[in-house]
Amino acid sequence: MNMMVSRRALLGGLVFGGGAAMLPGVALAWRSDAAAYPATHTFINGFVARRELAGTLAAIGKGQEAATFFGAGTQAMDSATPVGPDTVWRLYSMTKPITGIAAMLLVDEGKLRLDQPIADLLPAFANMKVQNTPDGSLADLRPAKTLITVRHLLTHTAGLGYNIIQKGPLRDAYNKAGLVGGQVSRLPIPGFPPITPAPSLTAFADRLATLPLVYEPGTRWSYSIGLDLMGRVIEVASGQPFDAFLKQRIFDPLGMKSTGFRVAEADVGRLTTNYAPLGGVLLPIDPARSSIYLDPPPMPYGGGGLVSSARDYDRFLAMLLGEGATGGVRIMSPETARLAMSNLLPEGADTRGSFVAGEGFGAGGRVSLASSPTGEGIFGWGGAAGTIGFVDRKRGYRAGGYAQYMPAEALPFQSGFGPAFFKDVMA
Structure with missing residues (x-):
């Protein structure tokens, strides 16, 4: 099972049935000239x-x-x-x-521009809506004033959400659409609904474009799924x-x-x-x-x-x-x-x-x-x-x-x- 687990929820005390193991004692350390960095060595050890x-x-x-x-x-x-x-x-x-640098390779070649609207490559993002209340109703929306740009995706300022950050109906809509940012385990994790991830970057981008933004693009830093969407932008811009x-x-x-x-x-x-x-x-x-x-x-x-x-x-x-x-x-x-x-x-x-x-x-x-x-x-x-x-x-x-x-x-x-x-x- 693919799962994107909330950091806060794991910290809050998930209980797993069996499989727990007590920590071992110190094993033989692998090292190379750790004496050059004594504080770091002491810290990690x-x-x-x-x-x-x-x-x-x-x-x-x-x-x-x-x-x-x-x-x-x-x-x-x-x-x-x-x-x-x-x-x-x-x-x-x-x-x-790494994804950010991949995008900058295309900027280097003139195939992308930092302030280029991603709708040039992904037309479905041309008419986005924004929640009037962040994480509020999916029906209480307004048209976005600004188009999402490459810069916005790179810097988490596109106004997009993240299922590990958002709450309420938008988080549920992300989960239902399989808009997750990674995978954690084959194992079912108690307290979390099963999520079927989007099967491709194309499907991911298409589904994401149908959901509202949390914030107006360019106005706020909000940790988001923007670098995952950037993967699809890179595909279209590069042809690979x-x-x-x-x-x-x-x-x-x-x-x-x-x-x-x-x-x-x-x-x-x-x-x-x-x-x-x-x-x-x-x-x-x-x-x-x-x-x-x-x-x-x-x-x-x-x-x-x-x-x-x-x-x-x-x-x-x-x-x-x-x-x-x-x-x-x-x-x-x-x-x-x-x-x-x-x-x-x-x-x-x-x-x-x-x-x-x-x-x-x-x-x-x-x-x-x-x-x-x-x-x-x-x-x-x-x-x-x-x-x-x-x-x-x-x-x-x-x-x-x-x-x-x-x-x-x-x-x-x-x-x-x-x-x-x-x-x-x-x-």
Whole structure:
């Protein structure tokens, strides 16, 4: 069964019938020069030492130098395999910056424009309606004043909803239409209705166009399904299936051999198990050997569908830090790479009360500003299962933190990784 699970609901105390396992003690750590980043090493190791997570990993690189990988624990509580640079993790929303960069490749080539209405490519979005009351009645609507643009999709300002964010009738309509942003498990999850996902990006886009917007396009940052819709825009603009475009234009040139929307049977031995922490117990919600990622996905989810290794994602981050190039391979111009990692929010867009309050947003990732605690130059995003990846262009670093638990807010791994990293960098 495909499920997009609410982070808040998992945190609120789902109870699973059986299958729970107590956390193991500290397993043999996989590491490489962790002494260079003592605060980060202590931080990630602590989650395994305290028996809160099965395995954690960090990948840190400076400039275009080779990354340092260090970690603790194993891929699953019933596995003896230590985590390492080629362990496969569910990225969830760390997929969004990859999709954002894919769109910017087409901007680079003149096949898309940032302020181009997506109705030029998807005519069904030409006459959208907006809820008069966000998450209110589906009948109390007004015509949208502004057409949704490429910029809006990249920056979560299109006014679109998300079934993990919205409430009430719009959330129910998204669920009924199969408008989900990813998949979690083959297992039924108590308390959640079964959802049959849209069977293709074409169907996804067509169904989404029939539902109202939550906000007027361009006016408010609201976490949304926009990067999933961007996958369909990329298909039309490029003339290629979205997943094929990513493989040809990003994954193959950068040598990202462990990245995709599905885990091959031959690679299941490198896949982590995903857990839900509850009262000192880890509940396996997607065991590696029976993972939903072994099945072909209904569609390639540009907002949350990829799996990858720390080694692969570090190559993507190295390309960003190299302003479009790494390892002698250039996939986009420096000017477009810098644009992608700049603040692309529409002028006047309201971020108050959101995940990015007081920050900027670029092509699928948060952008730090001069007023941010770290100063400007940070670009990246995290995933629903605890992962996080970013580049620090000002200081010349790239960093990724990896764990597998849902929701990300259940433990302070994702939220604390950046501060630990910056403690090392600024020491």
